[in-house]
Amino acid sequence: MHENSEADAGNKPRRMDSLIRAIADVESRMLSAGPPVGRRTLLKGGALWAGAAAAGAMLAPKSLRAAGYPVQDDPMKEQGRAIGLDGGYGSRSQFETVARYPFPTPNPFASFSLSPLAESRGIIMPSGLHFERHHAGIPNIDPASHELLIHGMVDRPMKFTVEELKRLPGIARILFIECSGNSFSEWKGPLFKTVQTTHGLTSTSEWAGVPLSTLLGQVGVKPGAKWILAEGRDAAGMTRSIPLWKAWDDIIVAYGQNGEALRPEQGYPLRLVIPGWEGNCQIKWLRRLKIGDAPFMTREETSKYTDLLADGHARQFSFVMEAKSVITFPSGEMELPGRGFYELTGLAWSGKGTVRRVEVSTNGGMTWHLAQLDQPVLPLAHTRFRYPWRWDGSEAILQSRCTDETGYTQPTRQALIAARGAHGRFGSLYHFNGIQSWRVRTDGRVENVAA
Amino acid sequence: MHENSEADAGNKPRRMDSLIRAIADVESRMLSAGPPVGRRTLLKGGALWAGAAAAGAMLAPKSLRAAGYPVQDDPMKEQGRAIGLDGGYGSRSQFETVARYPFPTPNPFASFSLSPLAESRGIIMPSGLHFERHHAGIPNIDPASHELLIHGMVDRPMKFTVEELKRLPGIARILFIECSGNSFSEWKGPLFKTVQTTHGLTSTSEWAGVPLSTLLGQVGVKPGAKWILAEGRDAAGMTRSIPLWKAWDDIIVAYGQNGEALRPEQGYPLRLVIPGWEGNCQIKWLRRLKIGDAPFMTREETSKYTDLLADGHARQFSFVMEAKSVITFPSGEMELPGRGFYELTGLAWSGKGTVRRVEVSTNGGMTWHLAQLDQPVLPLAHTRFRYPWRWDGSEAILQSRCTDETGYTQPTRQALIAARGAHGRFGSLYHFNGIQSWRVRTDGRVENVAA
Numbered sequence: 091m092h093e094n095s096e097a098d099a100g101n102k103p104r105r106m107d108s109l110i111r112a113i114a115d116v117e118s119r120m121l122s123a124g125p126p127v128g129r130r131t132l133l134k135g136g137a138l139w140a141g142a143a144a145a146g147a148m149l150a151p152k153s154l155r156a157a158g159y160p161v162q163d164d165p166m167k168e169q170g171r172a173i174g175l176d177g178g179y180g181s182r183s184q185f186e187t188v189a190r191y192p193f194p195t196p197n198p199f200a201s202f203s204l205s206p207l208a209e210s211r212g213i214i215m216p217s218g219l220h221f222e223r224h225h226a227g228i229p230n231i232d233p234a235s236h237e238l239l240i241h242g243m244v245d246r247p248m249k250f251t252v253e254e255l256k257r258l259p260g261i262a263r264i265l266f267i268e269c270s271g272n273s274f275s276e277w278k279g280p281l282f283k284t285v286q287t288t289h290g291l292t293s294t295s296e297w298a299g300v301p302l303s304t305l306l307g308q309v310g311v312k313p314g315a316k317w318i319l320a321e322g323r324d325a326a327g328m329t330r331s332i333p334l335w336k337a338w339d340d341i342i343v344a345y346g347q348n349g350e351a352l353r354p355e356q357g358y359p360l361r362l363v364i365p366g367w368e369g370n371c372q373i374k375w376l377r378r379l380k381i382g383d384a385p386f387m388t389r390e391e392t393s394k395y396t397d398l399l400a401d402g403h404a405r406q407f408s409f410v411m412e413a414k415s416v417i418t419f420p421s422g423e424m425e426l427p428g429r430g431f432y433e434l435t436g437l438a439w440s441g442k443g444t445v446r447r448v449e450v451s452t453n454g455g456m457t458w459h460l461a462q463l464d465q466p467v468l469p470l471a472h473t474r475f476r477y478p479w480r481w482d483g484s485e486a487i488l489q490s491r492c493t494d495e496t497g498y499t500q501p502t503r504q505a506l507i508a509a510r511g512a513h514g515r516f517g518s519l520y521h522f523n524g525i526q527s528w529r530v531r532t533d534g535r536v537e538n539v540a541a
Numbered sequence: 542m543h544e545n546s547e548a549d550a551g552n553k554p555r556r557m558d559s560l561i562r563a564i565a566d567v568e569s570r571m572l573s574a575g576p577p578v579g580r581r582t583l584l585k586g587g588a589l590w591a592g593a594a595a596a597g598a599m600l601a602p603k604s605l606r607a608a609g610y611p612v613q614d615d616p617m618k619e620q621g622r623a624i625g626l627d628g629g630y631g632s633r634s635q636f637e638t639v640a641r642y643p644f645p646t647p648n649p650f651a652s653f654s655l656s657p658l659a660e661s662r663g664i665i666m667p668s669g670l671h672f673e674r675h676h677a678g679i680p681n682i683d684p685a686s687h688e689l690l691i692h693g694m695v696d697r698p699m700k701f702t703v704e705e706l707k708r709l710p711g712i713a714r715i716l717f718i719e720c721s722g723n724s725f726s727e728w729k730g731p732l733f734k735t736v737q738t739t740h741g742l743t744s745t746s747e748w749a750g751v752p753l754s755t756l757l758g759q760v761g762v763k764p765g766a767k768w769i770l771a772e773g774r775d776a777a778g779m780t781r782s783i784p785l786w787k788a789w790d791d792i793i794v795a796y797g798q799n800g801e802a803l804r805p806e807q808g809y810p811l812r813l814v815i816p817g818w819e820g821n822c823q824i825k826w827l828r829r830l831k832i833g834d835a836p837f838m839t840r841e842e843t844s845k846y847t848d849l850l851a852d853g854h855a856r857q858f859s860f861v862m863e864a865k866s867v868i869t870f871p872s873g874e875m876e877l878p879g880r881g882f883y884e885l886t887g888l889a890w891s892g893k894g895t896v897r898r899v900e901v902s903t904n905g906g907m908t909w910h911l912a913q914l915d916q917p918v919l920p921l922a923h924t925r926f927r928y929p930w931r932w933d934g935s936e937a938i939l940q941s942r943c944t945d946e947t948g949y950t951q952p953t954r955q956a957l958i959a960a961r962g963a964h965g966r967f968g969s970l971y972h973f974n975g976i977q978s979w980r981v982r983t984d985g986r987v988e989n990v991a992a
Contacts, residue, residue: 114732161681165826169776170678171805172649178640180669182630183809185684186802189629198623211749211797212713214665218631219801227621230610233636259884262663262915262925281565298662325620346662348799350670351637354622358634375616433710464713466917474713 190219191286199227200326202269204290207418207437212464213264213472215293217348222355223269223291225326229375233351233359236323238305238343242381245310252345252359258300261342263365264471266439268292268411270368270395273522276503280527280538285421288526288538292439294472295356297363298346302337302379311381319386320362323377330371330395331385331407332364340365343376365470366441367409368520370395397520400511405521411441413500414523415448415475415492426534429483434461437472440494444468447493448475454487454527454541455502461490469495486530487541500525503540641670642737650678651777653720655741658869658888663915664715664923666744668799673806674720674742676777680826684802684810687774689756689794693832696761703796703810709751712793714816715922717890719743719862721819721846724973727954731978731989736872739977739989743890745923746807748814749797753788753830762832770837771813774828781822781846782836782858783815791816794827816921817892818860819971821846848971851962856972862892864951865974866899866926866943877985880934885912888923891945895919898944899926905938905978905992906953912941920946937981938992951976954991 161184162168190203202223205215215221222228233252241247272291275282282288315334322328332341342363345352352358357374364372370390385391385407397405415438420426438448445467449458461475475490493499501509503524510521527541610622612635641654653674656666666672673679684703692698723742726732733739766785773779783792793814796803803809808825815823821841836842836858848856866889871877889899896918900909912926926941944950952960954975961972978992 114726161683163686165680165682165774166776166778169650170675170680172678173652173654173673173675174643174649178643178654178670179633180641180671180673180804180806182668183684183802183805184681188801190631192625192629198625199620201624203624203629210800211711212747212800214715214747214800216800217633217667219629220631222624222631224621224624227623228610229616229621230612230635231616232612233634235614257883259927259929260662260886264665275565283565296663296665323616325617327617349661349663349665349667350633350639353631354634355631432708435711466919468917476710478710 204286205293207285213294217353220293221291229324239378240309243312243315248309255300262298264296265365266294266472267369270520274519276522280540283422289416295347297344299342299344302341314383315381317382317385319380320373321378322373323375329388412523413440413492413494415490416526417490420536422538424536429481432479434477434479438492439472443495445473450477451489452486488528489525491525655737656744658736664745668804671744672742680775690829691760694763694766699760713749715747716816717745717923718820721971725970727973731991734873740867746798748795750793750795753792765834766832768833768836770831771824772829773824774826780839863974864891864943864945866941867977868941871987873989875987880932883930885928885930889943890923894946896924901928902940903937939979940976942976
């Protein structure tokens with residue numbers, strides 16, 4: 091029993107008056123010792139506090155800082171780690187090893203990594219685990235060197251620094267991003283084993299930035315303009331054409347992710363966020379937007395990122411990621427320890443808006459049941475669904491299907507292949523949104539199957 | 542112009558069929574080389590992928606792994622960092638230095654750190670920047686050694702491992718937590734200078750776990766039970782009494798934060814999350830819940846965490862954090878570079894539910910204007926507000942006030958002090974939710990004032 095512990099007697103309230111005044115003095119000295127407070131501080135005020143954090147850490151015993159933080163057998167009998175020893179930026183427990191899975195492509199500069207969906211429990215993916223797709227590696231950009239140029243069919247071509255963008259009216263939205271190649275292997279069959287490898291090319295973050303419409307208002311778009319070329323500042327010079335109407339609607343020029351700056355893998359210091367559309371058009375390390383009257387027919391939208399159909403035609407500019415869902419627990423390579431109660435849970439989303447309902451089947455689609463959705467359901471974001479299930483020990487095929495606000499329902503794999511074709515060099519790669527099937531074997535093992 | 546770049550020719554779609562099969566083989570080998578897939582894997586499947594990530598990293602040239610990642614003057618002319626060199630868990634840019642501010646209390650084991658609100662742009666605070674409050678340091682707990690005991694007035698005392706809790710029906714909610722001591726210095730006056738030091742003891746995260754009501758259903762609560770003692774597994778044995786009705790309503794036994802496990806500073810591997818209530822009762826490193834028929838009168842709710850009023854009585858069990866808001870931009874110690882347009886922005890919240898409206902004044906409260914709220918407004922979470930302002934160069938006092946769904950409006954500092962008193966040893970410390978005032982001087986400097 092520790093109900094009357096005096097462990098933090100060193101910080102007694104009765105001393106608070108004088109303490110507050112002493113601390114105010116410390117704060118003043120730290121602030122006055124910092125860099126001059128000017129425009130740079132206005133927009134990057136955090137640097138002050140990095141200094142302050144260092145000052146705070148100096149109050150801790152030197153021996154403790156050097157000694158590391160051993161696991162405590164009985165943490166109630168010895169004090170834990172003192173505050174401020176992490177440089178003011180925390181890290182996860184040494185016991186946590188969940189990781190992105192870097193796909194072993196032959197070229198590690200043109201590759202991707204997948205988010206650990208099996209471990210997710212809500213809808214937010216931590217920035218350190220957000221999926222990646224790079225065409226020529228991850229640039230390391232000094233934000234002070236970075237500008238966004240907007241030109242082409244505009245009245246006033248303009249360049250914006252990152253600091254200038256941060257001063258404009260902002261917006262923050264919780265949104266999913268999905269690579270159009272997510273689940274690409276499922277066109278062929280259940281070759282990959284886990285939900286991380288079959289579905290991990292999607293993640294949800296809170297994205298913060300400036301509505302692109304605001305910037306278009308500043309440069310003045312000329313009559314007849316219909317498309318935007320977006321170009322990234324990477325060695326691939328990644329470029330896509332985007333319809334102008336979408337920019338007037340909801341595109342964000344983002345500088346923030348999950349409460350801090352974009353991560354380097356996500357386009358630091360600037361990227362496009364295009365709600366509901368395929369990831370490859372949401373250009374990272376964004377440096378240039380050119381306004382034109384027609385699509386620019388870049389490599390990425392001619393030789394790549396098109397969808398060849400069975401009749402030989404190709405879908406082009408297939409931007410929208412259609413309704414999709416997947417059960418993340420249980421999922422491939424897990425093993426149920428025995429019969430009894432399990433909560434099936436997973437993620438659902440739609441590039442066309444809000445998830446209206448998710449249904450779950452435990453018998454390969456013969457019967458379907460409504461799943462519960464975590465509230466509130468956010469438009470164009472992952473939605474967490476849950477379904478209570480009692481496993482009787484017999485073989486089961488677990489499936490989920492999503493219906494979005496337009497009434498569209500995620501198709502079966504067979505129906506999707508019948509409509510789009512599974513053949514060809516390119517047609518088989520993108521926009522797989524068929525129903526995913528996990529088989530629970532009688533021994534409890536869970537495996538990917540094409541049911 | 543890079544519209545026809547061939548930078549990732551190494552990953553051509555035409556080779557994808559054979560590539561997919563080759564990769565499926567790699568995945569199979571990695572999975573079979575891992576630990577046996579059993580109960581442990583079921584609930585900690587991420588370990589598999591940590592191994593996979595290491596395997597992926599080995600595909601990158603050794604020289605690159607060793608060399609570090611220099612800043613690129615022209616990132617369009619050289620490839621960036623290869624994928625998978627971060628161990629599958631990304632980190633922020635070297636140019637980002639925003640940090641928590643560890644408060645320089647005399648005892649660094651009984652201390653707190655404040656979130657960098659001035660840098661926040663949405664509502665989510667990254668786990669590494671979430672505010673901290675520790676009474677005896679941060680324990681380093683092996684989750685395999687950790688159990689939650691529920692006993693007292695119950696039919697079946699039970700212990701739960703973390704893995705057992707994860708198997709139960711879950712919940713995830715985006716919620717603010719605020720230390721009851723947030724803004725404590727403002728009872729005295731504008732002694733602290735920045736919004737991080739005046740208001741940084743609150744942060745919003747997505748919390749995931751099990752409804753405490755589910756656990757109470759399992760143990761069976763005896764008639765007459767009305768209170769819960771919650772005890773943490775830290776050297777302070779931090780303990781608080783919590784009314785049982787709140788547990789039936791919405792308390793969460795949380796194991797997850799922002800899409801991954803709780804951070805050590807936030808109670809890894811288990812904590813209480815009590816929506817809308819003061820942080821100190823949301824016990825971290827949670828080890829024990831004892832059900833009783835009366836409050837347990839722990840040190841934390843008798844000598845501390847009470848609010849002495851002017852008439853000598855004290856408010857006790859003052860759990861709810863009432864409606865509050867603060868302008869984060871501009872805020873103390875910033876400097877406006879000149880007259881012209883600024884978007885005032887900040888955070889508002891209420892422990893009683895949803896923020897109904899936020900009003901902004903730029904003249905010290907003489908006139909008020911409705912601010913715009915980022916949608917959707919989530920109950921019991923931070924709400925981002927924005928207000929467009931044209932600064933004419935004259936002195937201005939910037940204020941915000943929050944009204945919640947109950948109709949309660951955040952009071953002025955003077956009204957709050959008149960109602961609660963600013964005197965005494967304890968009465969002046971907790972539950973300050975008065976309107977915050979920032980003065981913009983004619984030279985553009987922004988400072989904390991008691992307007």
